[in-house]
Amino acid sequence: MKEPIIKLDNVWRTYQLGKTEVHALRGLSLEIFPGAFVAIMGSSGSGKSTLLNIIGCLDSPSKGKVYLKGEDIALMTESQLAQFRGKILGFIFQEFNLLTNLSAVENVMLPMIFQGISKEERKKRAEELLVSVDLQDRISHEPGELSGGERQRVAIARAFANHPEVIIADEPTGNLDSVTGKKIMEMLTDFHKKDGKTVVVVTHDPKIANYAEQIINIEDGKIIKNHSAAKKYLWKS
Numbered sequence: 001m002k003e004p005i006i007k008l009d010n011v012w013r014t015y016q017l018g019k020t021e022v023h024a025l026r027g028l029s030l031e032i033f034p035g036a037f038v039a040i041m042g043s044s045g046s047g048k049s050t051l052l053n054i055i056g057c058l059d060s061p062s063k064g065k066v067y068l069k070g071e072d073i074a075l076m077t078e079s080q081l082a083q084f085r086g087k088i089l090g091f092i093f094q095e096f097n098l099l100t101n102l103s104a105v106e107n108v109m110l111p112m113i114f115q116g117i118s119k120e121e122r123k124k125r126a127e128e129l130l131v132s133v134d135l136q137d138r139i140s141h142e143p144g145e146l147s148g149g150e151r152q153r154v155a156i157a158r159a160f161a162n163h164p165e166v167i168i169a170d171e172p173t174g175n176l177d178s179v180t181g182k183k184i185m186e187m188l189t190d191f192h193k194k195d196g197k198t199v200v201v202v203t204h205d206p207k208i209a210n211y212a213e214q215i216i217n218i219e220d221g222k223i224i225k226n227h228s229a230a231k232k233y234l235w236k237s
Contacts, residue, residue: 002034003033003070004031004033004067005032005033005088005165005198006030006031006032006055006066006067006068006198007031007032007065007066007070008029008030008031008055008064008065008066009029009065009066009067010027010028010063010065011027011028011029011054011061011064011065011066012026012027012064013047013050013054013059013061013062013221014063023221025050025221025222026047026220026222028051028064028218028221028222028223029223030051030055030216032166032198033198034196034198035197035198036198036199036200036214037192037198037201037211037214038198038199038200038212038213038215038216039200039201039202039203039209039210039212039214039215039216040200040201040202040218041203041204041206041209041216041217041218042204042217042219043204043219046219046220047219047220047221047222048202048204048218049170049202050221052168052200052202056085056089056091057073057084057089068084068085068088068089069165071084082114083114083115086111086114086115086162087115087162087164088164088165088166089164089166089167090158090159090161090164090167090168091167091169091170092152092155092159092169092172092188093155093170094171094174095175096148096152096154097155098143098151098154098158099143100142100143100144103139103140103141104130104135104138104140104141104143104146104154105123105127105130105139105140106126107143107154107158108125108126108130108154108157108158109122109123109126110161111158111161111162112126112161112162115162125161126161127139129157129158129160129161130154130157132157133153133154133156133157133187134153135150135157148175148176148177148180149180149184152173152175152180153184153187156191165198166197166198166199166200167188167192167197168200169188169199169200169201169202170202171202171203171204171205172184172201172203173205181208188211199212209229211229213228213229214227214228214229215228215229
């Protein structure tokens with residue numbers, strides 16, 4: 001049997017707001033297996049963004065354990081974790097998070113610098129990725145010269161820069177119109193099917209969740225339902 005690539009064991013995340021304790025996650029346990037396509041759904045304030053940060057090893061739990069490829073991340077130094085995370089995880093954010101003074105190809109090259117890849121290899125890999133998301137004519141353009149959909153495609157290319165095993169997408173279509181959003185989700189689905197990547201999408205939108213194979217519903221920091229998607233790759237305008 002496969003081992004989970006990401007495992008959360010009785011995870012709590014508590015924030016102190018003045019004299020008040022806010023429990024964003026409450027004893028949450030979860031396993032995500034290699035090759036899965038998972039959607040995490042919840043309304044605003046449900047804890048899904050906190051869960052995304054914990055899954056992506058961008059935040060640490062107040063209590064409980066987080067394992068990435070069987071490794072307890074609490075036992076790593078910050079630099080070890082950054083290196084490990086950079087090899088295994090790729091991130092796509094709602095706000096794109098591109099550096100405005102860099103071209104599309106330079107933005108895609110950026111994560112590879114931290115993995116010690118040579119400049120020549122970085123450039124070659126970045127150009128190939130931009131071609132794969134149909135941006136071969138926009139390689140030298142800066143984000144300000146690109147549409148929202150084009151910027152999100154640059155972000156997708158960047159997420160795949162280090163051959164990650166897991167792609168984590170936070171509301172990847174949140175700032176896009178429905179037609180462009182559909183294209184972005186089809187692109188993620190294609191990467192999942194073709195490359196066998198593990199994809200975790202955080203969303204409040206049922207249209208997005210139905211592209212996944214597994215849907216996890218979260219409410220008040222707890223999983224209230226974990227089930228197979230009813231209809232895969234469904235989009236109704």
